[in-house]
Amino acid sequence: MQIRRRWFLAAGVAVLTMACESPQPSEPAGAEFDALTASRGWGPGGADGDLPNRPEARIIRGIDLAPVPLDVTGKNPALVGLGSYLVQIHACSGCHTEPNFASGGNPFLGQPEQTNIEGYMAGGRPFGPFLSRNLTPTADGLPAGRTLAEFMLVMRTGVDLAGAKPLLQVMPWPYTSHMTDRELRAIYEYLRAIPCRVRSGESPDRCLD
């Protein structure tokens, strides 16, 4: 029963994604999302075993993997799930979360992994003269304060909309530039859904309405 329900939900989400997805997804689809998150006890690897070779497996796995609570109000939950999966497998938090792991939760030291939730995607990792950016949503709900169009432009061209240099010099945009529109939109949708974070040195107003 559990597995059948999961399949039905997966099929529903996938079909809804294909049928309803629009460049500016706005339809609130909280019910499907609630049902999916209610199933978070599936455990790691479940998607591999039970949903092989199906695009919706990435969506469901993504919802399973998200280390922070997600606000899906007014967002497309299938895109949020896919975005979560992509942000994880692209190791975005490897550079954009500093430090990567909570104290005692560093897998490179053989410890059981625990993501640094407090600093998740808030940037602040130094690379010589460069510093990874805070990608969490600002008070207006825009990830890193960027619109979808701006985000797509940065991911495709590396243009630094905020800095003195014309091009981002550490962000691997020459590689993200090859990603499909759908995947980039999904990453944006996920970054809209994660909690705002203020890094040390940033204005606490960042997250205030």
Added chain:
Amino acid sequence: MRTKHRSSRLTVTLSIVGASVALVVAAILPRGSVGQAPGSDPNQSLVARGFEVAPVPLDLNGKNPALVGLGSYLVNTLHCSDCHTQPQFAPGGNPFLGQPERINAENYLAGGRPFGPFTSRNITPRGNGLPAGYTRDEFIHVMRTGEDLKNRHPQLSPLLQVMPWPWYKDLSDRELRAIYEYLSAIPSAQRAQ
């Protein structure tokens, strides 16, 4: 308990109804009228895009082309060559300098980038055809656990210390197999001297 059971049945029913309605809508609407970007079909486009972005000739002999294409998409968007190709770009082809991108095809994925005491590995096929000399099971094991099967720095750690395996471990089996299939299809390469 009973309410919970009923609500889950309701969820199933709603899902079936929703999926059926959406299927009908999707079937009625002409392709492309539902706001999908070109090439956004989740399965096919990744494979096709993978073949478009592969910077080296691929040997598909005896390999699964769909897996090779998906693997190419993953390897070339997950920026594997950011660390495993040294230098990343051919002379005059560095996009970070505003130049039109040209990957360093000659040393593609042959490793050699230093990270303190560590050096990125050559993950191209060896004489026996195995990427980095690993069988598929060994490759998937390394990607999931970070265990350094070559034990190159036992004095520092038995685990890979730079490779972002804590993230890549969450790739699906199929995606890891696809990456392996692609790495089996690229040319064997040497590091730049």
